[in-house]
């Protein structure tokens with residue numbers, strides 16, 4: 001016996017068997033019961049949501065000799081008909097028949113009455129693919145609808161259908177199916193087929209099919225055809241050409257450990273394999289979601305999967321939520337760009353920053369840091385002159401702050417990573433990677449750091465950083481670094497001043513503050529604690 005695909009085998013054969021689309025089914029059934037059948041319908045909605053299946057059921061139901069509440073009786077001659085043999089139910093795929101000729105032929109044919117059924121039904125799939133002249137030909141037919149002829153125009157891209165055609169049709173919106181609807185259907189099919197699959201695998205198939213039942217069932221078909229004793233999620237990923245689960249875990253591990261080199265390597269491999277970064281970001285988001293669920297409730301996933309998740313259980317929930325927020329932004333941005341790789345890289349590195357400070361705390365250097373903090377405090381207080389200079393620079397940056405310039409600046413920030421292993425620039429690149437460029441204008445940049453220690457390093461190396469930035473951006477920026485906390489206050493003040501109409505005017509920046517002076521006592525301490533490489537001595 002020839003193999004029948006699961007999709008064909010389990011395609012609904014009556015309205016009662018249809019999963020989802022309750023509104024559409026109800027209205028269509030009512031129109032049959034009340035004998036108020038239109039002559040043209042548009043079925044619009046995502047792929048695999050049942051448009052053609054329902055069109056076929058409807059075309060039989062209108063012809064059923066003793067229909068029950070608008071559904072097929074299942075017993076009469078019409079209900080027993082084979083679609084392929086029925087000359088009064090005609091299916092046209094506009095994607096392959098987009099010529100005017102086919103529609104002209106329809107125009108000629110529809111002049112004829114149905115050969116033996118009550119209604120002759122034309123189902124035109126992917127109708128948006130018709131050429132303009134074909135649409136015009138179709139429109140002529142719709143303008144003078146022949147009696148007892150029904151047109152069902154199915155489309156995934158409703159907006160491509162001319163308004164003149166739309167206005168002559170009754171429109172039905174098909175919705176994506178819910179995960180539950182798909183999972184239930186897959187389980188039903190598995191039961192009928194006497195096959196078993198892990199819940200994890202079924203759930204994954206449902207997620208990947210994105211609300212399309214056809215895709216879900218076809219995927220199930222493929223998975224079962226592997227004829228393996230145990231089918232894992234990776235088998236599914238493999239089949240759909242998606243990245244393995246291990247790779248997604250790897251990506252997250254590198255983000256957490258802050259191993260940027262390894263992270264970029266990982267992204268590059270995915271890029272070279274031609275993987276889709278939208279999918280990868282979705283998968284990463286799903287993994288974070290699963291970790292959050294796992295942290296809050298046990299036994300939600302399979303035992304094996306929970307074992308994999310358990311190594312993340314000590315991550316703070318706040319941090320996971322922040323991570324999730326970043327991935328959410330990533331997914332949004334990555335869809336808008338043609339260069340997905342770069343966006344993936346920038347965001348991944350940004351995400352490592354979330355974990356960097358945590359790591360430091362874990363190193364239990366708190367005591368030493370406290371000592372440094374105090375010394376830094378003292379240092380900052382004593383350098384009144386440089387404080388004034390900082391204020392001027394902050395003022396100047398704010399006076400011409402520009403979102404687009406900032407965006408441009410950030411887009412290029414990724415290049416810093418190329419210098420992470422460069423002997424000459426590695427310490428500067430590493431330092432800048434810990435900074436967030438908060439304000440960018442044509443001439444000025446305000447960077448923020450989480451720790452004051454980094455600001456001391458920044459100030460100390462200001463001139464070199466300027467040169468380094470010039471190398472990357474080709475511009476001489478006047479730069480200033482402050483702590484996150486300071487920035488929050490300044491920003492608040494800036495917002496309230498702007499609201500009051502107070503303007504920030506550019507102030508001439510007179511010559512550099514003290515730069516090439518010898519190491520202060522503080523810097524020596526820092527050097528002792530963290531090694532020389534961080535502090536560049538001229």
Ligand SMILES: [Zn+2]
Nearest residue numbers: 064073076079
């Ligand atoms: Zn019937």
